[in-house]
Amino acid sequence: MGKKKKDEKKDKARKKEHAPIGATDVSGAIVQAARSIRTVLSRNLLSSGLYAGQDGVMLALADNGGMTAGALATRLGVKAPTMTRTIGRLEAQGFVERKPDTTDGRLTVVELTPTGRASLALITQACDLSERQALDGLSDKEVRTLLKLLRAVDGNLRGVATQAGEKDVAEQI
Template identity: 35%
Template sequence: MLDETLTYALIKVMKAHRNELAAALIPLGLHAGQELLLNQLWREDGLTQGELIARLGVEPPTVTKTLQRLERAGFVFRSPDPERPRVGRVYLTDAGRALREPVEEIWLRTDEELLKDLTSEERELLTRLLRGWPRCQFHS
């Protein structure tokens, strides 16, 4: 019976979509989810870990682990805030900045794959429904 619910269908779609995205990110040296943190830095470099946690809506250990992996890969570095030395800020390296275009291309291709069998009206409706979902917060 559970497999007949809309929730089940949504979870299956989300997992398949995320697995496809994750596979496309591997050649860039990224794990799924890391691009979301990088995206926040592409929008505003030099955020604090607390700001990243708030923007991503995830638990602190998730951001800590993601930052550690991104640092080891050479995509970000942490540095004390010059005005508040006890506050650490996260900055992109040149390698981290260089990932923006290929990651955005992957996301656009993945979107196209997801939407390829929908009419333009269906695409518009799905976009409107998902962006208007009350439990989701989209950060601009």
């Protein structure tokens, strides 16, 4: 490639780097990255028999022991019906079981089965591999900065969601 072509390519890259950020550039990039890591995680979880999303339930149960469906939903930031379906699938696969709560008979807790506990190592390996693939080429400092920024964005959005309630977009602008 000639010097002129290389210079044109560098100029184009510089312009792109300093182009104004559009209204959906940040949210679009976050959503796409989340979809991509979920797709990679799903592929990496295949050998464990789980799908992306189920791993979070399994790891939460491993960390906390038995939990109610509501507590799991809250911990993982999903709605109760979604958690109920996920628990049903995990139960059908033999990874979890529902039992009456020992202190409050009105409640049902979800616990890992021996099969579920045996799959935790594979889940951890799949999560680690997915994260390594996602962060390939980033320095430790860049990863720490990325985490800090994503946590700040999440905190901002959680605050807005809590404050806004059911207000529509026109009222917020």
